[in-house]
Amino acid sequence: EAAVTQSPRNKVAVTGGKVTLSCNQTNNHNNMYWYRQDTGHGLRLIHYSYGAGSTEKGDIPDGYKASRPSQENFSLILELATPSQTSVYFCASGLGGQNTLYFGAGTRLSVL
Amino acid sequence: GQQVQQSPASLVLQEGENAELQCNFSSTATQLQWFYQSPGGSLVSLLSNPSGTKHTGRLTSTTVTKERRSSLHISSSQTTDSGTYLCASGAGGYKVVFGSGTRLLVSP
Structure with missing residues (x-):
């Protein structure tokens, strides 16, 4: 079973501060994704990558x-x-094509 | 860019009834997946079906690529099926876009 681990699971940050959300996958997948999920918007794609050194x-x-x-x-x-970045963030990985995506457990971020 | 619309937004069933969920996407999809999100928030893949019909357990997905639509049929629903069902589409490349989901509630 593919494993995607996110850290931290919960984070409270102050407005104007710097926040880093981390994602680690142990399955040698080329593609990785960051989504945020808000009520009424579903999952929205923030950034993705198709290999080490790449970001899109x-x-x-x-x-x-x-x-x-x-x-x-x-x-x-x-x-x-900023407070508008308060959300739940999901990381995912996959091989691309018709292969499935595997998701981490999510990070709940609150920006006060 | 690719857009994905799901309907209905929510659905309430009695246990044992069948559910039909719809997904429409804006560009020809080379990747089409259905996911289940539990009430606790975890996301798991149900099946990948970019074209044709695929079955797994009580789930049947039918995707008509040229019509840019996919459906997910859940037969004999159970209370444990309650949660949100998400459709995700990719039109080539690496980008995968999700719909807003269908929230399903199955009551005993």
Whole structure:
């Protein structure tokens, strides 16, 4: 079974602070994704990556940066956190094509 | 870019009834997946079905690619089926986009 681990699971941040959400996968998947989930919007794609060193913008990248330093790790960075970024964030990995995505357990972020 | 619409937004059933969930996507999909999100928030893949009909257990998915639609049929619903069902589509490349989901409640 594919394993995707997110940390932290819960985070409270202050407005204007820097937040880093981490994701690790142990299945050698090429593709990794960051989504946020808000009531009424479903899952929205923030950034994705198709391999180490690559990051691509998704549908809502403003205010977020991503980093893929290795095949296993994909981070989401909020340089200047705002209350509008309060949400649940999910990381996923997959092989692409018709292969399924595997999700982490999610990170609940509150920006006060 | 790719957009995914799901209907209905919510559905309430009595245990034993069947459910039919719909997914429409805006571009020809090379990737189409259905996911289940538990009330606790965890996400698991149900099946991948970019075209044709696929069965797994009490689930049947039918995707008509040229009409840009997919359906998920749940037969003989159980209370444990309650949760949110998400459709995800990819139109080539690496980007995968999700719909807003159908929230299903099955009462005993």
